[in-house]
Amino acid sequence: MLEGSGFHQIESTHYLIQAPVCFVLQPGQMHYWQFTSIPKGYVILFSNDEFDALHEKNVCLLYKQLAFHTHINISKETLPIALLEELYKVYSEPNHFSQLIIHGLLQSLFATLLITTQNHDLQAQSMSLPFEQFSKLIQQHIHTHHKVYQYAALLNMTPQNLNAICLKHGKTNATNHINNHLLLEAKRYILHTEKNHC
Helix, strand or coil, rough: CCEEEEEEECCCEEEEHHHHHEEEECCCCCEEEEEEEEECCCCCCCCCCCCCCCEEEEHHHHHHHHHHCCCEEEECCCCCCHHHHHHHHHHHHHCHHHHHHHHHHHHHHHHHHHHHHHHCCHHHHHHHHHHHHHHHHHHHCCCCCCHHHHHHHHHCCCCCHHHHHHHHHCCCHHHHHHHHHHHHHHHHHHHHHHHHHH
């Protein structure tokens, strides 16, 4: 997002929007925006099979690394506006080589955003990584794992450490994160059931 202010709710986490900023969402994540000023920016959507894992190893690796960073603060000096504008231009004016060019530009964009994350406070980054991993594990195991100790074991840490990380980076304890995801899954199930009965 280049301009705008407000809030962005991603699953159970509430983010304050301070543009410029980048949000990286995973397939199936529920989210909504609440703007307090007119937004301006870019949205890049692609499916899981967009990249060829065999022939595009580098871009796939960069995206996997980027996926650990849900919320990326960007300074005006490091804003990759040229890459974003070129992506939009190539997408808007397709030709025989458009996909190759877009994939190359996306690789550059992913790398640029990762450099931005590495320029942030290293200690904060190292502590936020387990929280991002915890969030991903909840999405993967929410149907079978409902206890903090189960996720702590998957992360090779104690439940107390996991709670401390959640309180610091998610503003609530691990149990609440799990319960919020259970609630979201229940809502998804109800919506899916209602659609199938329409």
